Amino acid sequence: MRDLALPAGHFEDLAQQRHAAKLGIGVFLASEALLFAGLFALFAAYQTEYPDAFHEGVLHNTKVLGSVNTGILLLSSTLVALSVHAARLARRRNAAVLLALTIALGLTFLTIKLVEYGTHFREGIFPGGAGSFFTDHADAGLPLFWTLYYVVTGLHAVHVTVGLTVLGFMLAGVLRGSIAPPVTYKLEIGALYWHLVDVIWIFVWPLFYLA
Amino acid sequence: MTTAPIAMEPSFVRSERTVASWLLTTDHKRIAVLYFVSVTFFLFLGGLFAMLIRIEHFAPGPTIVDAMTYNRLFTMHGVTMVWLFMIPSIPAVFGNFLLPIMLGAKDVAFPRLNLLSFYIYLLGAIVVMAALFMGSADTGWTFYQPYSAHSPSAVLPTVLGIFILGWSTILTGINFIVTMHTMRAAGLGWMRVPLFAWTMYGVSIIQVLATPVLGLSLSVVFLDRAFDWGLFDPSRGGDPVLYQHLFWFYSHPAVYIMILPAMGVISEVIPTFSRKNPASYKAIVYSTIGIAFVGFLTWGHHMFVSGMSIFDAGAFGILSMMVAIFSAIKTYTWVGTLYRGAILVSTPLVYAFEFLFLFVFGGMTGVAVATMSLDVHWTDTYFVVAHFHFIMVGGTLTAFLAALHYWFPKVTGRMYSEKWGLPAATLVFLGFFGTFFPQFLLGNAGMPRRYYQYPAQYQVLNVVSTVGAFALALGMIITFIYLTEALVRGPRAGNNPWGSRGFEWRTTSPPPTHNFTAEPDFKIGAYDYTVALPGELEEHREAGHA
Numbered sequence: 001m002r003d004l005a006l007p008a009g010h011f012e013d014l015a016q017q018r019h020a021a022k023l024g025i026g027v028f029l030a031s032e033a034l035l036f037a038g039l040f041a042l043f044a045a046y047q048t049e050y051p052d053a054f055h056e057g058v059l060h061n062t063k064v065l066g067s068v069n070t071g072i073l074l075l076s077s078t079l080v081a082l083s084v085h086a087a088r089l090a091r092r093r094n095a096a097v098l099l100a101l102t103i104a105l106g107l108t109f110l111t112i113k114l115v116e117y118g119t120h121f122r123e124g125i126f127p128g129g130a131g132s133f134f135t136d137h138a139d140a141g142l143p144l145f146w147t148l149y150y151v152v153t154g155l156h157a158v159h160v161t162v163g164l165t166v167l168g169f170m171l172a173g174v175l176r177g178s179i180a181p182p183v184t185y186k187l188e189i190g191a192l193y194w195h196l197v198d199v200i201w202i203f204v205w206p207l208f209y210l211a
Numbered sequence: 212m213t214t215a216p217i218a219m220e221p222s223f224v225r226s227e228r229t230v231a232s233w234l235l236t237t238d239h240k241r242i243a244v245l246y247f248v249s250v251t252f253f254l255f256l257g258g259l260f261a262m263l264i265r266i267e268h269f270a271p272g273p274t275i276v277d278a279m280t281y282n283r284l285f286t287m288h289g290v291t292m293v294w295l296f297m298i299p300s301i302p303a304v305f306g307n308f309l310l311p312i313m314l315g316a317k318d319v320a321f322p323r324l325n326l327l328s329f330y331i332y333l334l335g336a337i338v339v340m341a342a343l344f345m346g347s348a349d350t351g352w353t354f355y356q357p358y359s360a361h362s363p364s365a366v367l368p369t370v371l372g373i374f375i376l377g378w379s380t381i382l383t384g385i386n387f388i389v390t391m392h393t394m395r396a397a398g399l400g401w402m403r404v405p406l407f408a409w410t411m412y413g414v415s416i417i418q419v420l421a422t423p424v425l426g427l428s429l430s431v432v433f434l435d436r437a438f439d440w441g442l443f444d445p446s447r448g449g450d451p452v453l454y455q456h457l458f459w460f461y462s463h464p465a466v467y468i469m470i471l472p473a474m475g476v477i478s479e480v481i482p483t484f485s486r487k488n489p490a491s492y493k494a495i496v497y498s499t500i501g502i503a504f505v506g507f508l509t510w511g512h513h514m515f516v517s518g519m520s521i522f523d524a525g526a527f528g529i530l531s532m533m534v535a536i537f538s539a540i541k542t543y544t545w546v547g548t549l550y551r552g553a554i555l556v557s558t559p560l561v562y563a564f565e566f567l568f569l570f571v572f573g574g575m576t577g578v579a580v581a582t583m584s585l586d587v588h589w590t591d592t593y594f595v596v597a598h599f600h601f602i603m604v605g606g607t608l609t610a611f612l613a614a615l616h617y618w619f620p621k622v623t624g625r626m627y628s629e630k631w632g633l634p635a636a637t638l639v640f641l642g643f644f645g646t647f648f649p650q651f652l653l654g655n656a657g658m659p660r661r662y663y664q665y666p667a668q669y670q671v672l673n674v675v676s677t678v679g680a681f682a683l684a685l686g687m688i689i690t691f692i693y694l695t696e697a698l699v700r701g702p703r704a705g706n707n708p709w710g711s712r713g714f715e716w717r718t719t720s721p722p723p724t725h726n727f728t729a730e731p732d733f734k735i736g737a738y739d740y741t742v743a744l745p746g747e748l749e750e751h752r753e754a755g756h757a
Contacts, residue, residue: 016394128438
């Protein structure tokens with residue numbers, strides 16, 4: 001097997017490679033933050049324009065499920081951080097178990113999210129103001145609230161899915177032994193992406209679930 | 212030339228010869244060449260669309276195309292020139308080629324990601340071209356809502372293509388930022404980095420932070436159109452002006468994605484051909500970062516007539532003028548560098564002069580259109596078209612051509628012919644000025660942009676503009692021909708034909724795959740003309756200049 005301490009050819013040493021990788025993911029996360037910032041700006045503008053409809057929308061949303069999901073993501077973020085810690089100490093089994101638990105929590109999050117979507121669909125709430133719900137609730141801002149809800153949580157769910165895929169590869173790497181000291185920074189990069197998914201949800205949660 | 216002191220390492224061009232070694236390369240220099248071929252193709256394609264527009268306007272009434280085709284032409288002209296040529300032009304071609312060399316690195320930080328950026332660019336370009344064959348969009352390159360959600364043209368594939376191109380831009384930006392931070396050679400501190408590399412850093416920040424917002428705005432256009440979600444549909448409570456805010460939050464900084472790299476080129480060319488240190492290295496660095504920052508706070512000046520409070524308009528106007536202050540700092544520094552320099556007149560420097568003229572002229576009209584009271588008169592007229600073509604297109608195109616001639620001997624190892632270069636540069640300038648100066652007058656006289664026909668009183672100036680466009684096209688074609696000829700048959704250029712102190716001139720031409728055969732020695736600064744480079748005097752004497 002390849003010596004893990006050997007850097008890629010264009011780097012001087014592993015420290016340089018590690019620095020580059022960590023900075024790279026940091027800059028990428030900044031880019032992601034701007035993507036969601038645009039959506040939050042849209043939300044803020046429409047909330048200012050239609051405060052009552054947005055309040056009504058939040059009240060109608062499934063506060064319990066949204067809050068449980070917040071807890072799940074926070075816990076998963078903690079576990080992935082512990083996994084990085086375990087990997088640094090070369091405790092491969094612990095790192096793998098913690099990573100597997102993180103992935104399981106992420107899947108639980110997505111499942112709950114799908115249950116929520118199912119509930120909304122049954123109530124006749126679809127994006128673009130389609131569905132029976134909007135014939136009974138004719139308030140002008142409501143379709144915008146629910147469309148934004150689907151766009152924001154949908155985009156977030158896409159990020160959760162990407163994050164889970166990345167973590168899946170990380171888990172394989174930990175099990176194979178290709179992610180171990182001194183290259184545990186690779187796991188850190190996956191973990192940082194997962195934290196971003198969590199941080200964005202911390203903003204989504206109060207906007208759409210707490211009134 | 213002296214005999215080579217070290218065993219010759221093959222240049223990046225000759226290291227491997229298979230087609231696959233080019234298409235699957237992770238060498239930043241080969242990727243730069245791949246980009247160059249692509250953006251040059253799109254420059255000529257975008258130019259072709261422009262020529263068709265200009266021919267259409269030769270007479271007031273319908274001439275060669277119908278109204279709908281005309282709308283599609285100006286849309287495709289904008290889309291092609293903005294996203295397929297100008298945004299990737301200098302960063303992806305010259306930035307890719309030079310940034311690692313200027314930092315003394317073997318490659319960018321993420322070479323495979325760099326290749327991926329290229330293929331994402333190619334995929335985006337193919338989708339945009341497919342959109343062209345599916346009938347193309349007719350909305351203008353701005354895709355304003357709500358029309359873009361209901362236009363009968365091929366808006367969906369066009370915005371999808373641009374969305375894909377955005378990924379390429381972001382990945383290149385990340386790569387350059389990380390390269391600048393982590394790949395500098397030992398002893399190369401931040402304030403010794405060549406100015407072109409600094410502008411690559413500034414432009415990368417904009418690419419990374421602004422492009423996701425474009426991706427978001429175009430995604431919403433996509434959803435509104437494909438699934439009728441109506442997020443910006445006024446008939447359902449949506450606000451189309453919000454779309455404009457999001458779009459210009461990207462698209463104004465995008466102007467600096469185009470002009471900052473141009474400023475970087477000029478900052479390299481002027482010291483070399485005046486054989487002088489830049490009048491102030493720090494002034495150029497700080498004003499580069501200043502433009503990258505303030506550029507994010509000016510987008511509202513595109514929307515003075517979209518419904519904006521007087522206070523906001525004033526704030527956006529003043530913030531926009533801040534850009535002019537930073538630009539003026541740069542311009543004075545360049546002119547100050549030329550002052551009492553040992554000027555060597557050559558094609559790159561002539562293009563730099565053209566840049567200065569177009570940039571200052573376009574910049575002054577920019578301050579004018581940033582003033583709300585004046586802008587209300589000029590909005591959506593040819594005045595604005597002329598303004599942004601002067602500063603954005605004139606700036607990028609002249610700098611692109613300056614860069615192409617300046618680094619031609621470095622990239623190819625051969626020299627182009629000044630006998631052709633100087634007249635072609637003159638023709639390009641006269642053509643450009645002839646095309647767009649009349650448009651200032653047309654706009655001020657009230658001719659609106661994007662209109663298929665115009666009243667007869669505007670014809671004279673339109674004809675002048677069309678003739679100018681033909682001169683510009685001729686200049687570009689001549690340039691293409693003599694550079695191609697030089698590529699095959701040009702005389703060997705030597706490693707440093709300009710006698711520049713720039714770091715990229717201290718390796719062979721073309722450079723070897725890992726850029727330097729020995730550890731690069733950057734003890735002498737990139738603009739220090741007070742001392743000779745090692746071996747330079749001997750080389751000079753043998754060439755018979757002593």
